[in-house]
Amino acid sequence: MKYGWVLGLVLLSLLVFLPHYLDSCSFAPPELRFTTYHNPLPGELSSGRVGVLRPHFRRRYLLLAYRELSGVPLTADEMQAKQPEATGGDARIIEAWLNARKLVPGAAAIASLPNEKRVPGQDYETYTNCLGDAFTTAAATLQDRVKQWGATSPQTADWLRGQDQVFQNCGAGPAIPNAAPAGDKLLSADRDYQIAAAQMYAGYWDQARSAFDRIAADASSPWRATARYVAARVSIRQATLSKDTPKVGDAATRLEAIAKDPAAGPWQARAQALLGFVRASSEPGRQLAQLGDQLMRPGSGQQLERVLEDYTAIWDHMNGKDIPQENDLAHWIDVFQSTQAALDTWREKKTLPWLIAALRQSDAADLIAAARAVKPDSPAWDSATYYGILAQIRSGNLDAARTWADEAIAAKPETATLNLLRSERVKLSRDWAEFLRFAPRRPVTAMTDDDDLDEPIDPDSLKRKPVALDEDSVGALNHVVPLSLLIDAAKNSLLTANLQADIAQAAWVRAVVLGDGPSARALAQRLAKLKPELAGDMAKYLADQDPAASRFTATFLMLRAPGMEPLVRAGFGRETPVMKSDIMRDNWWLLKPPDREDGKHQALLDLYPDGHFGPVDFLPPAQRAQGEKEWQDLNRLAANSVNYLCANTIDWARAHPQDARVPQALHLAVEATHYGPSEKSSPYSRQAFDLLHRVYPNSDWTKRTKYWY
Amino acid sequence: MRGRRAVLLLTLFGACACGRRPDPLPGTPRVFLWAWEHPEHLTFLDPHAAGVAFLARSVDWRGHDVTSTPRHQPLDVPPGTAMIAVVRLEAVAPPLPDAGTIVQEILTVELLPPIVAVQIDFDARESERQWYAGLLHELRGRLRPSIPLTITALASWCLGDPWIRSLPVSDAVPMMFRMGGAGPREVGDYSLSVCRSSVGVSTDEIAPVVPRGRRLFIFHPGPWTASAYRDAMQLARRLR
Numbered sequence: 001m002k003y004g005w006v007l008g009l010v011l012l013s014l015l016v017f018l019p020h021y022l023d024s025c026s027f028a029p030p031e032l033r034f035t036t037y038h039n040p041l042p043g044e045l046s047s048g049r050v051g052v053l054r055p056h057f058r059r060r061y062l063l064l065a066y067r068e069l070s071g072v073p074l075t076a077d078e079m080q081a082k083q084p085e086a087t088g089g090d091a092r093i094i095e096a097w098l099n100a101r102k103l104v105p106g107a108a109a110i111a112s113l114p115n116e117k118r119v120p121g122q123d124y125e126t127y128t129n130c131l132g133d134a135f136t137t138a139a140a141t142l143q144d145r146v147k148q149w150g151a152t153s154p155q156t157a158d159w160l161r162g163q164d165q166v167f168q169n170c171g172a173g174p175a176i177p178n179a180a181p182a183g184d185k186l187l188s189a190d191r192d193y194q195i196a197a198a199q200m201y202a203g204y205w206d207q208a209r210s211a212f213d214r215i216a217a218d219a220s221s222p223w224r225a226t227a228r229y230v231a232a233r234v235s236i237r238q239a240t241l242s243k244d245t246p247k248v249g250d251a252a253t254r255l256e257a258i259a260k261d262p263a264a265g266p267w268q269a270r271a272q273a274l275l276g277f278v279r280a281s282s283e284p285g286r287q288l289a290q291l292g293d294q295l296m297r298p299g300s301g302q303q304l305e306r307v308l309e310d311y312t313a314i315w316d317h318m319n320g321k322d323i324p325q326e327n328d329l330a331h332w333i334d335v336f337q338s339t340q341a342a343l344d345t346w347r348e349k350k351t352l353p354w355l356i357a358a359l360r361q362s363d364a365a366d367l368i369a370a371a372r373a374v375k376p377d378s379p380a381w382d383s384a385t386y387y388g389i390l391a392q393i394r395s396g397n398l399d400a401a402r403t404w405a406d407e408a409i410a411a412k413p414e415t416a417t418l419n420l421l422r423s424e425r426v427k428l429s430r431d432w433a434e435f436l437r438f439a440p441r442r443p444v445t446a447m448t449d450d451d452d453l454d455e456p457i458d459p460d461s462l463k464r465k466p467v468a469l470d471e472d473s474v475g476a477l478n479h480v481v482p483l484s485l486l487i488d489a490a491k492n493s494l495l496t497a498n499l500q501a502d503i504a505q506a507a508w509v510r511a512v513v514l515g516d517g518p519s520a521r522a523l524a525q526r527l528a529k530l531k532p533e534l535a536g537d538m539a540k541y542l543a544d545q546d547p548a549a550s551r552f553t554a555t556f557l558m559l560r561a562p563g564m565e566p567l568v569r570a571g572f573g574r575e576t577p578v579m580k581s582d583i584m585r586d587n588w589w590l591l592k593p594p595d596r597e598d599g600k601h602q603a604l605l606d607l608y609p610d611g612h613f614g615p616v617d618f619l620p621p622a623q624r625a626q627g628e629k630e631w632q633d634l635n636r637l638a639a640n641s642v643n644y645l646c647a648n649t650i651d652w653a654r655a656h657p658q659d660a661r662v663p664q665a666l667h668l669a670v671e672a673t674h675y676g677p678s679e680k681s682s683p684y685s686r687q688a689f690d691l692l693h694r695v696y697p698n699s700d701w702t703k704r705t706k707y708w709y
Numbered sequence: 710m711r712g713r714r715a716v717l718l719l720t721l722f723g724a725c726a727c728g729r730r731p732d733p734l735p736g737t738p739r740v741f742l743w744a745w746e747h748p749e750h751l752t753f754l755d756p757h758a759a760g761v762a763f764l765a766r767s768v769d770w771r772g773h774d775v776t777s778t779p780r781h782q783p784l785d786v787p788p789g790t791a792m793i794a795v796v797r798l799e800a801v802a803p804p805l806p807d808a809g810t811i812v813q814e815i816l817t818v819e820l821l822p823p824i825v826a827v828q829i830d831f832d833a834r835e836s837e838r839q840w841y842a843g844l845l846h847e848l849r850g851r852l853r854p855s856i857p858l859t860i861t862a863l864a865s866w867c868l869g870d871p872w873i874r875s876l877p878v879s880d881a882v883p884m885m886f887r888m889g890g891a892g893p894r895e896v897g898d899y900s901l902s903v904c905r906s907s908v909g910v911s912t913d914e915i916a917p918v919v920p921r922g923r924r925l926f927i928f929h930p931g932p933w934t935a936s937a938y939r940d941a942m943q944l945a946r947r948l949r
Contacts, residue, residue: 091774091775091776091777092774116779116817119783122783122784122785123784123821123822124763124765124780124783124784124792124821124822125780125781125782125783125784126779126780126781127781128779128781
């Protein structure tokens with residue numbers, strides 16, 4: 001014990017500096033969404049529907065939608081078109097070449113083949129030098145030459161030496177093979193090609209192009225056609241890597257000649273594709289229009305993916321400038337993704353894509369009539385209906401909008417469309433029952449922020465929350481619906497049991513804070529049935545007849561249940577069980593004035609452009625006034641949950657020090673100032689800590705309360 | 710008495726050592742801009758005020774099929790800029806490949822012009838953590854000792870999830886953005902000491918509350934511009 005004080009100091013220092021650990025860890029929970037944000041769902045596209053088109057959809061889906069809306073449906077082949085896997089620098093292809101080398105006995109083993117070079121003048125930018133085709137062609141040629149010359153022949157050995165030198169230039173070099181020994185014409189032809197290729201990979205552009213041109217002019221060379229095409233690629237490389245822009249024109253001239261030459265055989269198509277790349281950099285608008293024309297040709301099969309990739313890449317590169325307005329597709333995307341007026345164009349063209357673009361902004365009667373006339377089997381039906389109803393709402397024709405929405409919902413559209421229609425119907429609610437009927441939605445996606453595309457929600461997530469509320473109904477429930485109606489919602493069969501339970505729990509907290517004893521007792525009885533895990537605590541709450549005592553009982557429960565709050569949440573809500581502390585400190589509540597929502601819920605911004613989601617007109621004025629008053633009172637009494645809970649606890653502890661629950665309540669109050677939304681300047685943490693240590697020095701709860709915060 | 714004093718001094722030293730970590734990137738700016746795979750022309754940057762953590766290579770895999778892609782976009786910086794090479798790892802499909810293969814790809818960044826550190830960016834799932842830890846140990850063993858090895862970290866890793874405690878890294882940068890609605894807005898209580906030197910924020914999200922002294926890594930969606938840089942530095946001044 002000689003150094004006991006030192007040991008104490010050590011322990012103290014550890015307590016101060018060592019981290020505390022929470023008991024579990026989770027990623028940020030995904031966000032439930034009721035409509036898609038980036039794309040129609042795959043099921044919709046494959047069934048020929050495009051859902052409700054949103055301006056923020058990725059452009060590739062707008063391209064596909066435009067085609068569907070223009071009466072050129074996607075074929076089965078096209079729907080399965082996938083992005084071709086990049087082959088440049090692919091380790092597998094290089095490995096295949098290295099394996100092919102083993103056909104030659106005694107060839108020196110090569111463990112790896114670097115294939116990246118620094119862009120001239122750039123410290124950090126690299127490029128893949130030798131493309132996959134080069135290795136594949138080399139492997140095939142070697143197999144062929146082994147057949148012709150034999151694996152152990154001097155020609156094969158010489159050929160391989162030359163080819164190894166070619167590929168040395170992929171990541172290093174320069175290494176240019178010497179001319180082949182006289183005698184074998186094939187080997188000489190191969191060597192000429194190897195020398196030209198080595199010069200290209202070494203960056204000797206002019207020599208390489210001249211060498212390829214000579215081969216192309218040599219009628220006896222088996223590499224004649226290849227060399228003609230690769231010479232154009234040399235010019236492209238020279239233009240891009242050495243910034244020798246005029247060489248773009250040289251490449252285009254060469255490729256156009258190949259593309260027009262029927263004798264070029266398979267090189268025609270390849271030249272055409274490469275020409276697209278060249279034109280994309282020199283004449284992007286023209287190339288965009290050409291790709292648009294290709295997109296509209298039915299039956300493009302696997303080529304469709306290339307068209308989509310090229311189109312979107314060129315569009316992104318153009319950065320919104322000089323979009324060719326004379327091309328209908330490009331013009332439509334440009335307008336649909338902006339706030340440009342589309343009505344005149346629709347009146348001129350009367351096409352479905354322009355109908356939808358115009359409906360987003362205009363309430364013109366002829367436009368709405370045209371939208372109403374779209375048949376349910378049309379790919380435009382979802383968009384025309386949703387935007388048409390929206391236009392009716394904007395123009396004040398609420399009865400017509402309501403009738404249209406009811407008919408559309410009865411037609412049982414896809415879930416994402418149905419949810420959007422239900423959000424319109426909620427906005428058009430005339431009374432409480434209508435509001436409740438259309439508030440619930442089935443989630444269609446569960447997004448994390450870094451997801452690139454909307455995918456259908458997985459069945460497990462759906463099991464957890466088959467039906468949920470969106471921000472519009474939650475906005476109304478939290479800010480304008482009075483307790484009397486929340487009590488009704490907690491038992492109303494228009495809502496599922498899980499929604500009733502969520503509402504009952506929030507309403508009970510609200511009633512307790514507002515001091516509305518009868519409502520709180522009614523909700524406690526309901527909550528005990530809906531959430532059996534709370535039944536015992538609710539029974540204790542109901543057993544207290546004295547208002548002050550029952551208030552402390554409720555406070556004590558809330559301190560033990562960090563998931564309690566007077567708010568209903570949209571989507572998944574708080575995923576941590578109500579009685580458990582959330583690792584991300586999503587505990588209790590902090591009331592704020594309803595914020596203007598950001599762009600995450602673009603669809604609801606259609607209905608609530610000021611960003612304050614949720615209808616208010618469905619409530620009679622007296623009920624709405626009562627709901628708004630309760631919200632204001634709630635903010636006045638308990639905007640900060642930690643302050644509210646601590647104040648209640650300290651008051652009760654001072655008045656009832658003999659209550660056996662008090663030490664634990666004080667401990668939990670101190671903890672709440674750490675794990676809840678506490679204010680740094682609040683005195684409650686210190687007050688609860690001091691009271692606990694002064695009045696109950698020997699309590700286990702006191703021993704467990706080592707700090708205040 | 711001398712022994713007692715020595716113990717006391719050791720205790721205080723230990724306490725200080727626990728509370729204050731040495732700077733994992735000494736002599737480098739307190740702000741780094743993340744430069745992702747965009748053309749980045751950062752010639753307006755003040756190298757005394759900010760460094761650049763640039764995506765140098767992306768390595769992804771479908772099982773044992775590994776694709777390693779170096780940076781394909783230009784990156785211009787003023788002379789003297791502190792550069793951190795970031796390597797992004799991505800599991801497209803299981804199973805996990807041989808860690809040695811991935812390490813070999815990461816080591817290629819040593820061939821770049823001088824860098825002050827290597828940063829690995831990998832959102833390891835729980836089932837990938839053991840593999841990732843092994844990879845980092847192997848990488849640390851093969852990387853030049855003078856180059857600090859750092860990682861980006863999901864915020865939850867820094868909230869007391871002890872799995873990253875034993876990683877051989879100088880710094881773990883908790884990424885306080887793209888966290889969904891439930892992300893913490895305050896990083897003061899990150900309990901793991903390896904997470905207490907830096908924090909990652911984004912120019913397009915509300916900045917969290919950051920304790921003084923943290924090195925900031927700032928992400929910007931899209932290429933950096935002079936005005937985005939000015940805003941970022943203003944944000945850095947406000948946060949520090």
